[in-house]
Amino acid sequence: MNPPARKLLGKPGALEADEERSSFETTARSDAAGLPGATPESGRAGEENEMTPPAPPPPEAGDPLGKQLVKRALFPKRAQPVQLGRFTVLKLLGQGGMGVVYACYDDQLDRKVAVKVLHREVVREQETARKRLLREAQAMARLSHPNIVAVHEVGQEGGTVYVAMEFVRGLSLDAWAHEPRSWKEVLSVYLQAGRGLAAAHKAGLVHRDFKPQNAMISDEGQVKVLDFGLARLSDEDLREEDLAGARGGSEDATPLLMRPLTRMGVILGTPAYMSPEQHLGERATAESDQFSFCVSLYQSLYGRLPFSTESFAAMRDDVVHGRVAPAPSGSPVPSRVFKALRRGMMAAPRDRFVAMTELLAALERDPGAAYRRVAALAATAVVAGVAGMAATAGDAATPQCPDAGPELAGVWDDGRAAEVRASVQKKAPGRAAELVAAIEPKLARYAATWVQLRNDACRAHAEGRQTPHMFDLRTSCLDQRRAALAATVDAFALADATNLDDMVQTVAGLPPLDTCANVEALMATLPPPGEALMRARVQQHRETLARAEVHEHTAHPRLGLQLVESVLADAEAMTYEPLLAEANLRKGSLQIRDGAPTAALQSFDDALWTAIGVGHEVVAAVTSSRRGFLLAYQLKRPEQARTELRLMSALNRKIEQDVDNYSEFLNNVGAIHAIAGDWAEAREKWEEAVRLREQHGRHETPLGIGTLFNLGAHHVNTGRHEEAVPIFHQVIDRSERVSGPNHPDGAMYEVMLAHALTSLGRPREALARMQALQTRVDRGESKVARMTALVGLARAELALDDSGSALRHFVAAQAASPASFSSAGRSWIMVAAAAAGEVPTMEKARDEALAAINENTDVRGTTYQDILLRHGRALAALGRHREALEPLEQARSALVGSENPTHVWQRGRLSLELGRLRGRLAEHEAAETELRTAVAAFEAVLPPHNLELADALLALGEFALERQRPDEAAQWLSRAESIYVTTAEPDYAPLMQARAALARVR
Template structure:
């Protein structure tokens, strides 16, 4: 049997999105006044700094929402004829009693919304989808460079079409009629953010609205886009309160070093690549000067940091009613911006100082001195939403402890609640609105799987949120009632705040989900950090205390919440975004003087770098984390860091001996926190993996068994880490030949994983294929094949290449075990073509056997060459791959009847196992002796063959279960050999013993069992 296993545990796998409460897109309703209008700005693409391209906006800032109707779509000409449809519409206006409405493609024009420096926006009716839309078309007379302007409009459409976010206007379609290019977008009824702010809003309301806009920008940055002209006029507040960012006409990808166009913009490229081209020739500045970043003022390329600067200018202006820079002249404004001279807020402003500090950082002249991302800026702007809650709880508790019953009575009489329901703290994090937003996002990216996915995640998120609220309420009541000290209450709320940040980031990730990472997100929900730890008073008080200085303590807490978000980014395969968050923590020199925070930040950085493939850098980060943790006595950080560092050494860096040598130190650091189920469980999983890499399967199995037992005892087995540990046990059992136990383990893995990942998660294919190998070892190959075929049908729509590869490999292995060489070869070749980069030597070895069984010599030789490629005197002969390749080569040659040639690779495979007492090596020696005995018997070398077969049986009996079918295989071979030599009684005895073993586990059609029955009949 070809041994297949997944040995590497997924250690703390899988970024934080940006911020909590993105608003849900409610979608369109009917045309006649019930439109679920989504924001669209009346101006067109943002104006350039040139006076001839100044933006024109209705004075009120409000979108004209005159609906019209289907019968009378437009009865007056537009207010400007300087647009692409101008001449056509003016001509038709000469005949007001026309019977045909004005149309643009399939859209019926209802009226003019507005126009600006580059385009004109019309309200239109979409006949096909029965909805009102906003259609932008391009000016002709106003814009001098027709081709460049057309490209800008197309670029805007391409930029916006890349994005799907509740705070970004959605592009429906890009089209062209004659030589007129248009972009159809969702229609919104509302006002510009600029006009909305002018209506004397409270600062909290203004900030909340800007946070929505910021989430739109953050989503654009995650998609690789930079807006480059954000300002209050380029965002809309709909009548439903939702904010939309629009006019991405100046956007371009920021993740490449793009050069400028040559003179005349002569470079010719496909239109699909327009988004990746610069918009103007070198030296021309784009954007509105008052909101431009210093780098844009200097003629440099706009980046995500430039958007952050523009956002902060806009928010500053809206909160304080003044500009952050001098407005005496353009030159003065430019000088202030370039030199980072930010005006202090006006005296008496109700806006907290913390908001101004965040804005001042976002307005730094050097891009690198700003926040690491929009996500980090938004987190700073909205941090500490529970200040009032804590202050009330602390005041109530102080009154109780001091015996101030009169104070409490007064508070009670005034309706001032000591411990208000903490559910309000999850507003915008997990509530009906956020659930609806997540549902809409999942349906958009995976419509066929949405029902299944939402049925899995919504109950889990709901339970997590409800438990969080209960723990928060319990903590407050215990504190207010004098049953819990203030410092314990602070520790509990600190822990719960970090858990809330993780929940918030997870929900954000779902709201912005893509089909490619939806499966990671599903498992992230199941792997949310346990809430029970926040109720464990003994563990909380035993941990290293927070800083004594209250200001530093607040900053450390804020950064820990940021690191909790970064952990979600890690789990959802958004490692680069997570690294940006970590860097924002490390950039705070004052906060990182508290070494435990420094250790936590470097630990998270190393974990993210492992996910990002930066193994060498990850080792440096883990080293920094380990020294900081040991220096500060941060036992949990030291334990986790040592485990992950050991795994990195053994696997990604290929230094298993070094990892093995450091295992005692890793174990010592983890024993200090052995009561922590999660941390110690991860250590046990890693220790098992390190032992397995060194070939010490017994020690590996013992570690994994202990890890599973501890997780099960504490109700943490139904998590991604718990499932991986259980999977590793199954793999270890498979390798040592305990197929019944392995099958039971994999069945349990499938059952548990289905509860939180569903039946169609990509990992299901891996779990089923491993169960199929176990079933094959039990003689139930047809059952294994049936399960794999059922899985193939169920996951036929999956675009995951690894899933396809795994299914085809499983099918091929089962068919090979049934001696169906042609079918096995077909599936294995299909697997290689499905994912050639994942098709390893081990898979080529299996294909070699299938090709030989199918009598396809050329395919066998090609597979042999691929399997043997790279194996030389430097190859680690202790590894599974070395052993399996030569065993497969020998079996393939024997299948082709080249028996004498088959002996050499089989003997070579056995030579590296001589003298080893490891049970795995003993079992492998038995399998090789069985194979060699069969070959020798076919060669007529009966004495040598019998010695080999008896040796095989002895090896099997030493390490395998009495019910293991490999013992029966050896007995059957001895019986056939005895019968060939005329020893009928002995042959019958061997056949009888073999049949009893087969009958215990194998299916009736199992070929060796049928052979044993036939041998018994012949012997009698």
């Protein structure tokens, strides 16, 4: 199973340890694993409903639960279980005026879905209702957006139309808002819903019935807009040819989305949230959705509707005339938010925002942030002037700047700290104290340093020690850091128990503040736009990109991408090309985290050439570095990445003083060399990156630890296990200081150390560490950490020939986290089962492991090679020697001709196994050739004290002894013994075997 690649909190640059030479076999904790909010379930009947349905209509008399109505509404004469196409109905989720929603199981794709069908008895106009359902399906199927529920399939069963949709586990926004929420949390959630509506409008669709009940927030914090049943194509999306077809053809020939659903004058929608034009029976537009969105957000922020609720007539009159109730007195919601909502609820559509995106930008915009620097600049200028006057008058008073502490009010203060503690306590009560201890002090220190730097900047300017331009650069940098801090604290509201550990590392990896005091670095930045409003606009967008970077590190890349798209949508701001380059760099980094490497390459290309064109040195350097890693690692094109190393080096040489970005470049270049098989170059770059971080105190950060881990893994991958052991000890120590003792990455580091120890012939020491690790992770909540520990334990037991225990622990590892247990993990089950004589288990694991090999598998890659190697070993353990030759020969044939040292090493392994098998088959000449080939391969690429070389020497010595060549046998066996004794435990089995053979020679 593939070992976890260190993703370095979203920045490419980490390299996974090689398959066979890594002691742990687990997949990476992916921050972009799956769509947030989409929760496929097992689909077993009787599961608890995890989707909050709309309120059902009153049940019929004598049927308090409404079950008979539901059964008749679906298929009145059919017995359970009911099928809708290929979907098995599990249970009712809810009913509305038009349809019934069921939880169903899709057996083909093994997932749970929500299926909407029509009421058959409560809907009078069957044809109209059917068209509405098809209209909803067509509308939603046109959209692919993280904030819009996905449609999987539309079908008919016995005359009943149904739509299968993404199953969302969570709450509708009206239910969610019933709990006490801060205004920032409410606004953040509605902004997601607004982005879903904006995406629909961009696709030419109007929802026409947005309200809190028609949006859900998943357990992962992702908002999904539902029920496009009243949607239709906007007028702007009706092309002339479509309109001509609609006019000239029959209604049945006209696409459903382009047919008028009702005649003009018929009211559709929910009255409390309807726009004036809908109340008047006029056509609904995107501006109507904007109105409904503002009503919904107003209600959730202030706890009441913005219009009269005394009667329908009074409410309608308020709506039609645009009479919006003022915000409640004492409300903490800023007046800017109320002003934006009031504009969005203007009676005339033309008086509202031009587009949903403009409304969202107004809701997100904090004018105070844009003008705080200007105010501070003016204040310090006044102070400086007063100081000059005082000096002239002989006054020795020292000018003072106001303390910047209040600028963090609502960002990080006592109230926010209490919110974070409460959030962690609620989501992970068993680990709350540990997590808070790892989080709160770091946030407090960051905030205190920020205030100090802000005060220092003000005083330096007031005292004439820095220019207004430098003051503006410093405060601009600090404003972006404050945005990152605010987004990090806000992210705790979206975090759950499974990614609180991500939050720990995000806090530890907040962008460095000292950059904002580095005059040389600040002066190297490009000048901001000359026009004041454009300058403020660019600054606002940069703060948005800082918030997007936080989502990159907290397993919410889709949310980050939405923020980036909101920046890119500002065409006027994009004329300032440095900002355009920054946005595309952030977009590409987020796309990598979201599992879209091809799209990321395009974004990086756009960022790179824009940055080079305008001389944006930092963006050009960082983009080239990440782009190179993307090519080599995710896109499997290391040779192309190597051809671009000169460009990467030239661009990054200009930012050598930028410790974080330059060390990331060194890390990524090391990865490129390692993937290409340039072992010495990879080691040199990683060692340089580690030294650079240590020299500047940036080694105890997630990125610093990740680079050190890469160096240790590289030593493992090149057979230098003695050098790897102290490095992994350092990694473990630093990780505990940064992330706490029970972070899931700690299990990965421990298992890597155990593998290095086992490879040095110290399996008992490795076993003791794994037993201690298992005890520790069993008390935690991470399934992946538990799986990792069990795999490490099983590997140590297998090295000690305790195959029965190893098999039990491999199987337990698979059960602990089935989704993370890969085909390579199953190949280890195959080996352990064969050693334990469990043939059926071995064959089942073999079939599952081999199923991973297909036409797209890289035959020189670790997955292919190691599965076949372990298959051969398993067959040999069962005594099926002739049969074992085939997979080993198959694996080796793929490596013929390659001089890549990794491939040479693997050929040596395969030759060693083949030599042993040929000897057991009495094919003596072939056996000796294979064993000598193995020794030559190991000597070519491995250090002289590597135990695999000793294993090959031992095999050759035993072969020579059997062939009655004692002098030759003594030479081979003596060399093997001398290697074993350098690092192995005294009772290490191969060492005992070598000494026994030498005794026979003597």
